[in-house]
Amino acid sequence: MGSWFSVLPSLLIAVVILIVPGLVVIAAGWGLRTPTRWLLAPAVSVTIAAGAATVAPLVGLPWGVWPMLVMTVVITGIAVLLRRLAGPDPLTAPRRADVTALLSLAFAAVVNTVLFARAFGAPANIAQRFDNIVHLNAIGLATQVGDASPFQIGATSDISAYPNGWHAFTALVVELTGSSVPVGVNVANLAIVAILWPASAMALSAALFRQRRLVFIASAALSTGFGAFPALFFNWGVLYPNLMGYAMVPAGLAAVVLSMEERRGGLVRALLLAALIGGGVFLGHPNAFLALLAFATVFVVSSLTARAVSNPTRVDWVLLASVTAGLALVSVAVWTVFRTSPEHSWWSPWQDPAQAFGQGLLVAPRGFTPTVTIAVLLIAAAVAVARRPRLLPSVLPFAVAVLLFVVASGLRIDHPVREILTNPWYNDSNRLAALIPLAAVPAATLGAVVIVDASRRLAARLGLPRWSRQLAGAVALALLATVALGPNARIALAEVREAYAYTEEAPILTEEEQALLERLDETTPPDALIIGSPRTGASLALAFAEREVTERHVFGSPSEDLLFLNRHLRDIDEDPQVCSVVDRLGIDYVLDFGRHDVMDQSLAPAYDGVQDLDPGEHLVLVDSEGTDARLFRIEGC
Known part of the structure; x- marks a missing residue:
């Protein structure tokens, strides 16, 4: 299904989309003297893309490079104005x-690109998970109609709106690269894990720990070493929108941290930047915004408390209270x-609180x-926080993430605390597990700083020669660089490989079925309407060939006519009513991918009318691949 080297130009375009727009804004508003600022650029770029895609249809523009540019x-322009009002950026960085x-x-970009490209298998592979059907379609x-707004993305799922951050970025990648939807999705996701996520994690650590060079090195390395994020979202769901939103959370928190250190003149500019990225996080996914709000709340309140206690003034206490x-x-x-309904928040706990606590801490x-x-x-x-409580605000987000995971995975299903705290995440412990690495990177970075500083003091006390200290530093860096090879990330990436594997029992598509979909451009006209079970992957004709399908996703609300055909189309030669309904709906073709269901085999009979058909x-059999992938044309109705 192609070589990764063949899609390198597409990957570079995706990286440019992620970096350049945000970098222009940061340069205009703050300059590029400090790395913490320009590490926020990818998050700003995503915000621009999501916002532009939302506004574009309102002003009659198709989604593409022009709305992004405008x-x-x-x-x-707003950033330039704010810079003139606030003055130069007061933030400085070491030499x-x-x-x-x-x-x-x-x-980090190279490591994550290699790891995830290997996990995906090939550029055109898709994740064999049921949520992927709606995301691909x-x-x-979006590329077919030129609209990646939340309203258009929601229409694919038959809902009023859906967060569009990931879809806007990915649709733009597909359009500008000319790649197929599966290739464009994989390229966009590689750019997210290679650039957006590590840059965001580095920005937060640098904002917390004064932009030390060690902080950049440690946080970049650590961003490659966790299984719960980003790898988990390529296997569970798949949750691509959450991937985008979560990857931006550290950048949003970094903007909040930086605003806490601003002078009065630059405070408005700093808060607007935090609000801008926060908006992007929300358009990535509301779950991610809730996490950002929780992390920011504990950081801000604990920081203001420490400030009020250490240097008590009436202003400080009033500010803290307000x-x-x-x-x-x-x-x-x-x-x-953002509470979810009972039918969507039924995920059960699966361990006791003590076990959940241990898993979260590690x-x-x-x-x-x-x-x-x-x-x-x-x-x-x-240990460092216990000895120096002033460091507490930097690790409190980690404590919050662990707490949420413990509540969702360890408390009984009807526990009121569980329903209050984790319901907006559907009480799904996997969504909450993925939050832990976001806050663990800066916490572990603090640990690296503490160990290195203690080692330097010990070496100076012992009078060790310079070369031995340099050797020890090199060994420490090598250990950090190998966290990507540790069992935590390795196990999760193995699960991603399994999710993207093509086998005879693949949940969505086999290689034969995908080959048939890729030929629809040749075997069907552009205006064809195709019926098939979305539960077998047949509805992916929309994603692979821009052919309209009767059901775009698994959880649809078919009309009475469509429900009738789903059960009785196979009787078309005996029952005249079938032809009448086919004519009424305007259906031209049938995609038959057998009876293998993406989720629950007991639900397959609902589509017996379009499965295992005979000519x-x-x-009329038009095309086939293997034994279970067949395309029929409906004639004579």
Whole structure:
């Protein structure tokens, strides 16, 4: 299904889309002197893409490079104005920090690209998970109609709106590269794990720990070492929109951290940047925004508390009280608005709280084996916080992430605390497990800083020669660089490989079925309407060939006519009513991929009318591949 080298130009285009628009905005508003600022650029780019895709249909523009360009110019203009009002960026970085940050990001990008490309298998492979049907078709429809707004993306799922951050970015990649939808999806996802995620994680760690060169190195390496994120979302769901939103959460929190250090003149500019990225996180997925709100709340409140206690003034206490009250009200409102219904939040706990707590602390949910290096760094961070409580705000987001995971996976299904705290995540422990690495990267980075600083003090006390200290530093860096090879990430990536594998029992598509879909451009006219079971992958004719299908996703609401055909189309030669309904709906072709169901084989009989068909007077076999992939043309109706 193609070589990864053949899609390198497409990957480079995706990387450019992720970097350039945001970098222009950051340069205009703050300059590029400090790495922490320009590491926020990918998150800003995603926000621009999601916002532009939302506005484009309202002003009559098809989604593509022009709306992206216009939105970039508008936000850049605002950034220039804010810079003139606020003055130069007060943030400074150590010498050569920019080079260190760039090389560290490049290292993480290469490692994650190689790891995930190997896990995906081939550029045109798809994740064999049922949520992928709607995501692939949403991209296919968005590129077909030139609309990647939340309303259009929602229409693919028969709902009013759906967060569009991932879909807007991916649809733009597909359009600008000319790649197929499966290839475009894989290229876009590689760009997210290679650039957006590590840059976001590095930005947060640098904002917390003063942009030390070691911080950039450690956080970049650590971004490659966790199984719960980003790998889990390529196997569970798949949850591509959550992938995008979660990858931006550290960048959003970094913007909040930086705003806490701003002078009065630059505070408005800093808060607007945090709001901009926060909006992008929301358009990535509301779940991600809730996580950002929770992390930001504990960081801001604990930081203001520490400030008020250490240097008590009336202003500090009033500020603490007002901000705490405001964040509490916002949190209650947001948690209330984004509660999910019982039919969507039925995910059950599967372990006791003590076991969940241990898995969370070691960032080893779902039974992933802990990576020793990461565990040591987290222990070092805990010791440092115990000795220096002023460091507490930097690790509180990690504590919140662990708490949410423990509640979802360890408390009984009817526990009121569980229903209050984790319902907006559908009480799904997998979605909450993926939050832990977002906050674990800065916590483990703190551990690396503590260990290195202690080692330097010990070496100086012992009078060790310079070369021995340099050798020890090189060994430490090598250990950090190998976390990507640790069991935590390795187990999760093996599960991703399984999710993207093509076998005879593949949940969505076999290689034969995909080959048949890829020939629809040759075997069907562009205006063809195709019926088939979405539960067998037949509805992916929309994503693979821009052919309209009767059902775009698994959880649809078919009309009475369509329900009738799903059960009785096979009787077309005996029952005249079948032809009448076919004519009424305008159906031209049938895709028959057998009876293998993507989720639950007991649900396959609902589509017996379009499965395991035989050619006949009205069903003419047009194309086939293997024994179970067949395309029929309906004639004589």
